[in-house]
Amino acid sequence: MAHSFLSIENLTQRFASGKGEDLTVFEDASFGIEKGEFVCILGHSGCGKSTIMNILAGLAEPTSGVVLMDGKEVSGPSLDRGVVFQNYSLMPWLSALKNVTFAVAARYPRWSKAKVVEHSTQYLAMVGLQGDAIHRKPAQLSGGMRQRVSIARAFANHPKLLLLDEPFGALDALTRGTIQDELLKIWGGTEQTVFMITHDVDEAILLADRILLMTNGPYARVAESVEITIPRPRKREEIIEHPNYYLIRNHLLHFLGTRSKVLSGQRTGQGSNRPQTIRLDRMEETATESEDPAQATSLRAVNE
Ligand SMILES: Nc1ncnc2c1ncn2[C@@H]1O[C@H](COP(=O)(O)OP(=O)(O)OP(=O)(O)O)[C@@H](O)[C@H]1O
Numbered sequence: 001m002a003h004s005f006l007s008i009e010n011l012t013q014r015f016a017s018g019k020g021e022d023l024t025v026f027e028d029a030s031f032g033i034e035k036g037e038f039v040c041i042l043g044h045s046g047c048g049k050s051t052i053m054n055i056l057a058g059l060a061e062p063t064s065g066v067v068l069m070d071g072k073e074v075s076g077p078s079l080d081r082g083v084v085f086q087n088y089s090l091m092p093w094l095s096a097l098k099n100v101t102f103a104v105a106a107r108y109p110r111w112s113k114a115k116v117v118e119h120s121t122q123y124l125a126m127v128g129l130q131g132d133a134i135h136r137k138p139a140q141l142s143g144g145m146r147q148r149v150s151i152a153r154a155f156a157n158h159p160k161l162l163l164l165d166e167p168f169g170a171l172d173a174l175t176r177g178t179i180q181d182e183l184l185k186i187w188g189g190t191e192q193t194v195f196m197i198t199h200d201v202d203e204a205i206l207l208a209d210r211i212l213l214m215t216n217g218p219y220a221r222v223a224e225s226v227e228i229t230i231p232r233p234r235k236r237e238e239i240i241e242h243p244n245y246y247l248i249r250n251h252l253l254h255f256l257g258t259r260s261k262v263l264s265g266q267r268t269g270q271g272s273n274r275p276q277t278i279r280l281d282r283m284e285e286t287a288t289e290s291e292d293p294a295q296a297t298s299l300r301a302v303n304e
Pocket residue numbers: 015016023025043044045046047048049050051052217
């Protein structure tokens with residue numbers, strides 16, 4: 001089988017629980033992400049999303065299994081992988097601009113100082129930060145502004161893979177909406193691949209090409225890969241009008257509400273656990289033979 005751009009192969013994570021027995025967070029998890037894809041992962045608290053993210057970032061080692069990016073094994077952090085966490089992780093003693101230039105200068109050591117500043121300023125402007133604000137230190141910025149700085153910093157470095165761990169979790173709904181739009185705009189203009197953790201079903205539908213659904217832990221599984229069959233560009237106000245919107249949303253909510261528990265702890269035996277591909281598309285079905293509107297729902301499950 002040809003490898004994806006990002007290939008997660010038989011990833012297993014166990015932690016010593018302190019009571020003598022190990023905690024198996026997930027076992028033999030396998031999935032791929034293609035170049036340029038925007039993939040979100042949804043699952044209940046504790047199922048292992050951040051653990052997967054940390055392994056992808058090279059910040060943690062799995063108990064067994066490998067992650068390949070462009071065919072090469074991921075080990076240790078790299079400038080090819082940009083990470084945005086919920087808690088901003090900005091350097092408090094540097095201005096917003098310097099937080100970005102610091103990273104850009106490390107990524108492009110041969111660039112002149114002027115070019116580094118120009119490039120960084122441009123990315124800050126893309127997330128709506130300009131003028132006096134970019135010379136302020138993180139403590140003098142609002143939470144939303146700080147999060148914009150970390151997003152600008154990550155994007156300005158053109159990582160091949162952008163890892164976002166609940167990047168908008170701490171923001172109010174309005175700011176969240178604005179930054180989601182900015183993120184889509186920047187991502188749309190680049191070749192970047194995005195992997196994002198979120199707890200927000202609507203955010204995932206708005207942003208993702210595919211949503212990975214995890215069952216509850218321990219022995220959590222990435223059980224499904226749900227395609228978002230809503231064309232881009234997507235607008236927050238219009239997306240809910242799309243015939244597939246509630247179809248997909250209900251499927252996700254049902255999984256999170258019921259099936260994530262039912263499927264939890266079910267071990268599928270030996271070998272890699274690949275998610276089932278789910279494609280829900282009312283349009284496909286209505287465009288073909290179905291005459292009964294109640295039947296005009298296509299649910300195709302394809303084993304990868
Ligand atoms: N270093 C560690 N040592 C022991 N157990 C750990 C460690 N890191 C994570 N865990 C456990 O592994 C499980 C998965 O944790 P993880 O943070 O990946 O979950 P999550 O899905 O990201 O949760 P949340 O949505 O709440 O952030 C949890 O039961 C957690 O307690």
